[in-house]
Amino acid sequence: KTRNTTGFFAAPEQELLCIFGTGDFGRSLGQRLLQSGYRVVYGSRRPHSCGPLPQGAQVMSHTAAAAQSASLVFVCIHREHYDFLETLAPELKGKVLVDVSNNLKKNLYPEANAEYLQRLIPGAHVVKAFNTLSAWALQNGPSDASRQVYLCGNSAEAKEAVSEVATKLGLTVLDRGSLTAARELEDFPLQLFPEWRLPLRLAASLAAAFFFYLLIRDVVYAYAEEGKDISFRIMVSLANKVFPIVSLIMLALCYLPGVIAAFLQLYRGTKYKRFPDWLDRWMLCRKQLGLLALAFASLHVLYTLIIPIRYYVRFKIAESTISKNKTSVFDTTLAWRADSYYSMGILGYALYVLLGITSLPSVSNALSWREFSFIQSKLGYLTLFFCTLHTYLYGGSRFLSPSTYKWYTPPGYILSLVVPSVVLVLKLLIILPCVDRTLTRIRRGWERTDPEDDTKKSLLT
Amino acid sequence: KTRNTTGFFAAPEQELLCIFGTGDFGRSLGQRLLQSGYRVVYGSRRPHSCGPLPQGAQVMSHTAAAAQSASLVFVCIHREHYDFLETLAPELKGKVLVDVSNNLKKNLYPEANAEYLQRLIPGAHVVKAFNTLSAWALQNGPSDASRQVYLCGNSAEAKEAVSEVATKLGLTVLDRGSLTAARELEDFPLQLFPEWRLPLRLAASLAAAFFFYLLIRDVVYAYAEEGKDISFRIMVSLANKVFPIVSLIMLALCYLPGVIAAFLQLYRGTKYKRFPDWLDRWMLCRKQLGLLALAFASLHVLYTLIIPIRYYVRFKIAESTISKNKTSVFDTTLAWRADSYYSMGILGYALYVLLGITSLPSVSNALSWREFSFIQSKLGYLTLFFCTLHTYLYGGSRFLSPSTYKWYTPPGYILSLVVPSVVLVLKLLIILPCVDRTLTRIRRGWERTDPEDDTKKSLLT
Amino acid sequence: KTRNTTGFFAAPEQELLCIFGTGDFGRSLGQRLLQSGYRVVYGSRRPHSCGPLPQGAQVMSHTAAAAQSASLVFVCIHREHYDFLETLAPELKGKVLVDVSNNLKKNLYPEANAEYLQRLIPGAHVVKAFNTLSAWALQNGPSDASRQVYLCGNSAEAKEAVSEVATKLGLTVLDRGSLTAARELEDFPLQLFPEWRLPLRLAASLAAAFFFYLLIRDVVYAYAEEGKDISFRIMVSLANKVFPIVSLIMLALCYLPGVIAAFLQLYRGTKYKRFPDWLDRWMLCRKQLGLLALAFASLHVLYTLIIPIRYYVRFKIAESTISKNKTSVFDTTLAWRADSYYSMGILGYALYVLLGITSLPSVSNALSWREFSFIQSKLGYLTLFFCTLHTYLYGGSRFLSPSTYKWYTPPGYILSLVVPSVVLVLKLLIILPCVDRTLTRIRRGWERTDPEDDTKKSLLT
Structure with missing residues (x-):
């Protein structure tokens, strides 16, 4: 050489x-x-x-x-x-x-x-x-x-x-x-998508559970109580109830481990103790949870957009137009609520897609760590907020009406609101200035100590 | 140094x-x-x-x-x-x-x-x-x-x-x-997209051919036989017939070379003989065929979703509501068929998009070979199946009605079903356990030999 | 070693x-x-x-x-x-x-x-x-x-x-x-998206300006002149006017610096003089301008597609169907114009998305320089052309009708057409054979010189 x-x-x-x-x-x-x-x-x-x-x-x-x-x-x-x-x-x-x-x-x-x-x-x-x-x-x-x-x-x-x-x-x-x-x-x-296995199983279970729940509440109920056969609704109406519910829950589950981890660090007063295994594993599949949630949201969008070309919907509209045959009064409050509902849905979905795009390997690699966490955290919670608000607006004033509680069961969308509401409330607590300050110090390496601990530490150094 | x-x-x-x-x-x-x-x-x-x-x-x-x-x-x-x-x-x-x-x-x-x-x-x-x-x-x-x-x-x-x-x-x-x-x-x-040239030319030819076929069958026919000018339909209705047809055929053409290659290997009893050149070239542009098919499918989706806001459609609906002015009977079978038709279309398109995303360089590079082939093959055939079923459901019971055969020509969607149906049937044959077993052995290097061949081989070693 | x-x-x-x-x-x-x-x-x-x-x-x-x-x-x-x-x-x-x-x-x-x-x-x-x-x-x-x-x-x-x-x-x-x-x-x-700061600020300013302009022209005008409260339109109708306007202007602003640079080179007769700083900075954020334009266009698409499921729209349609209660005459010209309007919008948006996909890092890296510039330049101008035509068709014959000039102000879409029209006309001038030839020579290093300059140059060599 x-x-x-x-x-x-x-x-x-x-x-x-x-x-x-x-x-x-x-x-x-x-x-x-x-x-x-x-x-x-x-x-x-x-x-x-x-x-x-x-x-x-x-x-x-x-x-x-x-x-x-x-x-x-x-x-x-x-x-x-x-x-x-x-x-x-x-x-x-x-x-x-x-x-x-x-x-x-x-x-x-x-x-x-x-x-x-x-x-x-x-x-x-x-x-x-x-x-x-x-x-x-x-x-x-x-x-x-x-x-x-x-x-x-x-x-x-x-x-x-x-x-x-x-x-x-x-x-x-x-x-x-x-x-x-x-x-x-x-x-x-x-290996076949090892990191997707758990999120996929979760999504499938949630989808199946809500499908049967809604099948009973909607189709079976209508048949048993009113003798009507509305089984054809399974293909679109029912699917379009299951998809957004699963999507919202999955999105919330994607942000839940983060807030749990924060509270755990606050409680322990240190970041140097390991998280329990289940939390570690949960945090590692957040990306997959989020992408599956996006997939379900996209299906929800497509199923919603074809509503007006469905035979059933056209039939119903024509029927109601003919049967009424006189002008009803325009309800401005309802118009506000309905339009806000759609707007929140669209903005939420747009942010959802943005989150999806930034999780493409080539895009996330081009971002600095701070940019990536800004998008996945700040924009992520905003997405969750929009989508939760979208669901609340969907319910509107029907929450308290007893007629929606068929066979004493709540509608699916009410069940879907539990986890996201909890996540948003917990997140709200974390970003309170006093809590946020303590958490930031802990994440910078600071530890809450009592005198006993101090002695131990001096021995170690 | x-x-x-x-x-x-x-x-x-x-x-x-x-x-x-x-x-x-x-x-x-x-x-x-x-x-x-x-x-x-x-x-x-x-x-x-x-x-x-x-x-x-x-x-x-x-x-x-x-x-x-x-x-x-x-x-x-x-x-x-x-x-x-x-x-x-x-x-x-x-x-x-x-x-x-x-x-x-x-x-x-x-x-x-x-x-x-x-x-x-x-x-x-x-x-x-x-x-x-x-x-x-x-x-x-x-x-x-x-x-x-x-x-x-x-x-x-x-x-x-x-x-x-x-x-x-x-x-x-x-x-x-x-x-x-x-x-x-x-x-x-x-070089300007050398690998896209053939698929683009194919897509353009198919689109042109079906455009003129449908122009004659729909617009010219209506003018010649009924004296009606429905030329305005070219912009949306006709386009929305051409796009899905081309998309389905291109998707099928994307999977056809794979089944041809499998049958060729079965027939020859070895994987060590080269495929004919045309098959090699065809297999090399499968990705491009699939992405063009996805582009046409996306156009079909957008053209379909704007249907209810079109002036023509609104006019027709208002007209029919006014002219009937009495409630017709709700057809549950039709509702089932129509909703299944939409559902298949949406699910097919969702898988289509998933295939498109995984063919992004940064995503496909992050997949192992087995994961990539699982998605492109298993999910690919599922997509083709959904889209073909979507088209069959579109036809529904109209297949046999003679009124759809204007000037003795079949509607466009029937023509579009030929290639995908052939591909699906051939694929079904290949995944039969007995055929599959032989094929797997061949692909692992096993060769079907007659005594003569054996002598040759032992001489070579 | x-x-x-x-x-x-x-x-x-x-x-x-x-x-x-x-x-x-x-x-x-x-x-x-x-x-x-x-x-x-x-x-x-x-x-x-x-x-x-x-x-x-x-x-x-x-x-x-x-x-x-x-x-x-x-x-x-x-x-x-x-x-x-x-x-x-x-x-x-x-x-x-x-x-x-x-x-x-x-x-x-x-x-x-x-x-x-x-x-x-x-x-x-x-x-x-x-x-x-x-x-x-x-x-x-x-x-x-x-x-x-x-x-x-x-x-x-x-x-x-x-x-x-x-x-x-x-x-x-x-x-x-x-x-x-x-x-x-x-x-x-x-750093948090330093290269996105300027385009984001521009988009926000444009959106805010047009929002207030249209708020006054639509909502305040209706209240002041006709005493009607149509404030609910803010959520969807108004948003769906602001988004396409901002999108079209941003897309045009993305191509404007390119034509300005070309004219500057033609005027100076050389490519060896630096562009002014503002032009350099503008050219460096073209990608971001384009992607933001795409985001606004996507919101416009979603807001448009939900039109037929809105309560307000359904109410209006039912009302008009009932009130008229007799068949009006079908207007073929209107059908042509409306369908062309939709078609241009869809094709423009499809190209828009294609531009967006090719600007993903992993896709643009897989393209040769010539392929990338083909897409970003040729297809880019085609997109701008489709979207501009889409907006012109939206206006249709209403441009000259004085009733659209409420309080002597032009509708928003007319304002949005100014920049794209200018860009398209300038581009048209550049691709005239004689201009194009000179520009190509300049970009290959040729310089327009007067005798004086020649002397200088010979001294330098």
Whole structure:
């Protein structure tokens, strides 16, 4: 490694790497390696039946020779075909073997693919890496999430070698320790929205519960008490009651853990005690709760906007126009309330969408921490306030009318108001100047102490 | 290159680079280089008439001296002014010249700018690089796509030098070979949505075809047979028939190549044979097909939602209310069908939008491969199913009524149902357990063989 | 630093770094450092009361020992607790101290935190860095904007050391000079949408001005002249007049600086003279102007779509149906105009949304410069044209009717048409072939000169 005549630092000139397997991943990896200045040799038992290999790559059907030519070998074949590698054990001795494989399911095999490979060829240094990357990401250049390469292995030297290649491909390496971590790495690509599971389950339960509640209160009640069949309302009217209710509750649940955490810190007088586990987990899925709430709100908007083109609504309007056939008196108070109701809904939804847009990875990354928390906190509470007010205005003066309490049950929207009202009241308490001051000090590291505690602390320092 | 006293690795201290030209690009590049720890000297014939140069940069109106001071020179001037460089040929001998120029049009000149520069100054090592970056991206820090720097040149050493600078600026280098690739690199920034061309042309043809078909069936028919002028319907009613039809067909065309590929693999019994070219090309533009389908669906939604505020619709409703002037009977079946029709449409559109959001680069990059394929495949077919059902429900019982077949032509929506129905039926066949099992095995590398083939294979290994 | 036996370049083996403070940031930073192959030792006065430290990190309650063990120390504690560091001055002598702190407000302290730290421990090399990163970004892997690390300090060697660590964490380093820049760096995370301030203020002023103008023209006029109380219209009708007006004006203001700049270049005959400051600043906030215009347009769309479900509108329709009670004549011209009006609005809004989507960071980064300018310029002017036409069609034949000029004031929409009409006419002039040709030459560097100038230039070269 010397400086060349022009005074620039020369790269290890055209290092040769070997790839076993000519599947999608092997081909894409080879192309990327070639573009980054490596030489590539493929080892393939069937070099002629595979897709087109990247230009500039060498192909050897004699895999043993291919293996011997390079000190680093990428194993891009399915685990089922690993056994053929056993025959190459002598040639692979001392080489770095990179296992990029994934499985179709979790727990399909008793040991991780990489550990199996290490057992087959004990003389090689197996490194698990690149398995979270897709062939597609390799071809098109990595970006954002797909820039991270997790690796693990028992040889620090081998890991360093792989890490150097990854860095040269423009990737960021995260070392996960020894080869026993291989199973965890192989499970990464099999995860299906792990952080969405809880919020989705919650949304589904809420939606189901309110659907049946309203089904009984509206459709069954009308059939039982008045003998009318209004089951057709399930498709739009009922759905359009369930969606906003679930949306409002989910939005409130998105801000509830924040106020609980604040009160917990106030009560404990310190920020250095950990939150209970359930609160931690709840706070980690706030983004998902909020996005699901937005999805339900959007459905509510669409279901509301098609109201006037529905057959049922048109029929009702025509009927009432004909039956009355005389001008009723215009109610200005009602007009004020109805228009405020719509306005609050629209403004709330617009802020909702704004929150959704800022939680797009590329947008939130472009914001500073202060900007992000301004939007997600200040604008978030404003959204919750608008949407709650929208629901209160929907109820209007009907809250106290006994006729709305069919079979002694309250209408759905009243139930949906409980959580958001609680959250807004608690938040109001927190932003009172005296409470806010204490909380800010606690969050800056200040601790409320009694004399006893002080003694302990001086001992520690 | 030695280790300094604090034990850290010292960078080549303040290397000096030269920039010719003080245009937007030259200024931005200089600023970025300075921020990354280089010293910069500008060579400009008119140092006082240009915009403000970055602080810390040196400016020399005597360009020969500027060129001599650095071993790497960025040529940030238009090709038309290259001739002046010829006079500097002696000073530029042995230097690395980075050509960052682009042209206004393809094939404007007989040879690439970089090749022209090399011809003018044969003693220098010309490297084509940075031309795909914009001044704006340099100033604001590169991100995602704009992080990639393509370079080509005849001297490996010169390329390595440029590559080192690019890496230090936080960019990823992709080597495209010798200087003959310069023309290709210079064409990159001139490309205008190459991957959108085919889908856009398809969408435009479909829209035009259905527009004229429906124009004849609706407007011309009404004029010819009934003597009524309903040409005003072109603006909204006709548009709102064309948009959903094109959207549904495009969505189906987005999933058709996938099922064709599956059947091809089943028929061939292997995944190792390449797909025909037309299928490959078709599969590569699925994302664009889907996004265009979403655009048309969105137009359909907006056109549908304004229906009740249209003058024509209000007039018709008032007319029918007045003319009937008696209550007709409420049709529960019709209410069910109409509401289901709207519900399917809304749910289909909501999933459509979800698919669109997940195809945003920043969102799809944050998904694992399995998550991405779950959304694009499972949710994609669900979307297609909802939208197809929406269209069937629109037709309702009118399918068989002869009155809808004006001039013996079927209504537009019936034509639009052909492709999606075929896709859904084929997909249904594929997910039958027995077919699915075979397909999964094939995609894992298994091959259906006859004894003859087996012999061939063993010879190859 | 030697080459190891497998022939790969070995990293500085497990360098030890010290972190003072076990808050969120310190913990996240430690975890990230461990993942990137460093060894980490924490210095904490209260090692047991903090949250869980990353696995593999060492913790020392004897901070002096911790400080002595490493040559680079991250100071992750609040400025208020810096005084305790003074006691460690002997141990910290010659070490690199990285100040990552931020303040709650601007100008809270007379000197920057990093300068204060340097004053406390004059023997150490203080480097300000990492303060623009959040704990969250460190934990989840940096992406896009959060990949940039600004640093400043008086010792080039110390900065190089910090820069090496940052690069190893996958971050891009931007050197901001000596420690006097620390104050500027500490203000970065406190900025709240600096580039949005002007456009937001403009939008608010426009909205307020038109709100009061229309309040007087509509509500006050109706009360004063006709004695009717139509104040309920404020919530929806009035809002839905203000929003489109502000949207159209903002969209036009987004394209106005571009045409002004073009005319300025034509007038001056050169592109090498700087634009006046106000024009530069205006051009820099075009994106924000456009996005705010889109927000107002979206509100206009939602407010328009709920029209038919409003109580007031339903009441009016029923009243007019009943009162007339006979079929009026259908006006085909009116139907054409109304439907065209809606169509233009929808198409304009669709393009508007497209412009908004392409200005998402992840989408615009995936576009080449030519594609981006095609969309933002060509499609932008088309959007402006559609929206302007939409407004003209809204006015229709009412422009000249004197009854619309209540109290001799023109309706709001006429006022909103002034700026967009001017922009469109100016743009039309620019794209005339003869003007366009001159402009293109100027933008390629050509200058209109008189003989006198020529002499000057030859002297300069």
